[in-house]
Amino acid sequence: MSKVRKPPDVAATHELVRIDERALKQALAALQHGPIRFRRNDVIACEGDAADYVFLVASGVVRSCKTFDNGGRNVVAFYLSGDLFGFGDQKCALSIEACTDAMVLFIKRAGLMSLAAQENHVARFLLATATNELRRAQDHAILMSQNAKRRVIGFLTDWSMRLGETRQISLPMPYQDIADHLGLTIETVSRTLTKLERSGAIARSSRPRSLILRNRTNA
Amino acid sequence: MSKVRKPPDVAATHELVRIDERALKQALAALQHGPIRFRRNDVIACEGDAADYVFLVASGVVRSCKTFDNGGRNVVAFYLSGDLFGFGDQKCALSIEACTDAMVLFIKRAGLMSLAAQENHVARFLLATATNELRRAQDHAILMSQNAKRRVIGFLTDWSMRLGETRQISLPMPYQDIADHLGLTIETVSRTLTKLERSGAIARSSRPRSLILRNRTNA
DNA sequence: CGGCAATTTGAAGGCAGTCAATTAAAGTGG
DNA sequence: CCACTTTAATTGACTGCCTTCAAATTGCCG
Numbered sequence: 001m002s003k004v005r006k007p008p009d010v011a012a013t014h015e016l017v018r019i020d021e022r023a024l025k026q027a028l029a030a031l032q033h034g035p036i037r038f039r040r041n042d043v044i045a046c047e048g049d050a051a052d053y054v055f056l057v058a059s060g061v062v063r064s065c066k067t068f069d070n071g072g073r074n075v076v077a078f079y080l081s082g083d084l085f086g087f088g089d090q091k092c093a094l095s096i097e098a099c100t101d102a103m104v105l106f107i108k109r110a111g112l113m114s115l116a117a118q119e120n121h122v123a124r125f126l127l128a129t130a131t132n133e134l135r136r137a138q139d140h141a142i143l144m145s146q147n148a149k150r151r152v153i154g155f156l157t158d159w160s161m162r163l164g165e166t167r168q169i170s171l172p173m174p175y176q177d178i179a180d181h182l183g184l185t186i187e188t189v190s191r192t193l194t195k196l197e198r199s200g201a202i203a204r205s206s207r208p209r210s211l212i213l214r215n216r217t218n219a
Numbered sequence: 220m221s222k223v224r225k226p227p228d229v230a231a232t233h234e235l236v237r238i239d240e241r242a243l244k245q246a247l248a249a250l251q252h253g254p255i256r257f258r259r260n261d262v263i264a265c266e267g268d269a270a271d272y273v274f275l276v277a278s279g280v281v282r283s284c285k286t287f288d289n290g291g292r293n294v295v296a297f298y299l300s301g302d303l304f305g306f307g308d309q310k311c312a313l314s315i316e317a318c319t320d321a322m323v324l325f326i327k328r329a330g331l332m333s334l335a336a337q338e339n340h341v342a343r344f345l346l347a348t349a350t351n352e353l354r355r356a357q358d359h360a361i362l363m364s365q366n367a368k369r370r371v372i373g374f375l376t377d378w379s380m381r382l383g384e385t386r387q388i389s390l391p392m393p394y395q396d397i398a399d400h401l402g403l404t405i406e407t408v409s410r411t412l413t414k415l416e417r418s419g420a421i422a423r424s425s426r427p428r429s430l431i432l433r434n435r436t437n438a
Numbered sequence: 439c440g441g442c443a444a445t446t447t448g449a450a451g452g453c454a455g456t457c458a459a460t461t462a463a464a465g466t467g468g
Numbered sequence: 469c470c471a472c473t474t475t476a477a478t479t480g481a482c483t484g485c486c487t488t489c490a491a492a493t494t495g496c497c498g
Contacts, residue, residue: 120335124335124336131308142295145399145402180364
């Protein structure tokens with residue numbers, strides 16, 4: 001049905017024993033539900049919902065975001081194919097939404113947790129996953145203390161690493177999502193990209209929703 | 220020797236089975252080293268060091284921070300008595316320093332990990348700890364997209380929650396650390412606190428390095 | 439081609455940064 | 469305990485970056 005590829009960063013950046021992916025998938029088979037198809041901007045889980053399920057992105061890009069009273073919004077993280085997330089809280093602190101058309105696999109959280117209690121490699125996999133996401137969140141927090149130019153460049157490089165695309169990278173999510181992720185306005189994001197283009201750091205790709213990283217030293 | 224109290228948030232906010240603290244400490248006894256006493260601004264671990272040890276704060280306040288090429292600095296997180304951290308990376312991505320005089324217990328990371336591989340409740344404890352820190356990092360990233368006033372208020376409320384002090388809270392770390400944590404200058408932090416004092420949201424305590432939260436609705 | 443959404447560009451204003459000086463607090467030695 | 473030094477915090481004036489508001493342009497899908 002859906003090819004769930006293992007996120008490269010989890011295995012690559014942690015020396016925790018790499019678990020047998022097949023074994024995990026087999027154990028998860030009884031717990032999983034879906035994958036379900038969502039369309040761009042569909043709400044996958046609502047802020048405040050009971051977090052009965054953990055999410056595994058099968059395709060597309062998913063965002064977790066917090067909405068403020070004043071109507072503002074903040075995109076806490078993007079998740080893409082292979083990313084497992086949402087096992088942190090009993091209640092969904094953030095709403096989960098589809099940035100693009102996406103396929104999401106639902107895994108019963110209670111079942112996954114009891115599986116982790118029995119199978120130690122599952123617990124270690126979850127630990128590695130959580131640790132990896134923690135580092136990303138901390139890096140992001142650091143990025144948020146920089147100016148607009150560095151934030152945009154930092155996001156682009158981070159995103160290219162996650163995609164594994166070093167030259168031409170695709171940005172399937174709308175600029176508004178990137179702006180809300182970086183704590184900037186969409187105008188500032190647009191202006192910053194224009195400046196980066198003029199300075200030669202990036203180039204607009206012929207393909208839509210993608211651009212080319214030129215020389216990252218020019219950052 | 221040193222009273223290591225369990226961080227209240229780990230047990231309080233996660234339904235993961237609470238492990239027997241005594242059992243954990245017993246198992247850790249063979250792995251631990253210290254506690255060692257550090258003075259204010261002492262470097263506990265350097266950025267780039269091999270992360271052979273995991274840290275458990277026994278007393279005082281510890282910061283993990285990243286230094287930039289331009290001399291700037293960013294305080295990623297504060298850790299206080301009972302906080303266990305640093306098991307995420309093989310190499311220390313951040314330098315660990317003492318905000319105040321502090322006692323820190325060192326735990327061999329490899330040993331802790333192999334212990335986690337054998338004892339499932341250890342793995343689950345680490346998972347709960349990592350998950351808890353992840354949520355804090357995400358909350359912090361959200362905070363960083365707000366203006367100065369909200370950042371300061373958010374930090375004060377978060378800090379009061381972690382301390383368990385709802386009215387009078389102590390701020391043992393220098394303002395410069397708070398500023399670097401919030402991505403602000405020390406001048407802005409000072410000015411914001413002054414404004415909050417004038418608006419009645421906070422009051423300066425008679426005791427040094429502490430202040431009083433008045434009405435958080437007035438935020 | 440027409441309509442909507444997303445992006446781009448411009449002009450003006452506000453908030454936080456920078457630079458500088460003063461005040462307060464903490465540590466040190468007599 | 470007091471004088472002195474050093475560090476930390478406060479306050480002010482000015483600059484600059486990002487936001488806000490507004491309009492124009494592009495791209496997409498019917």
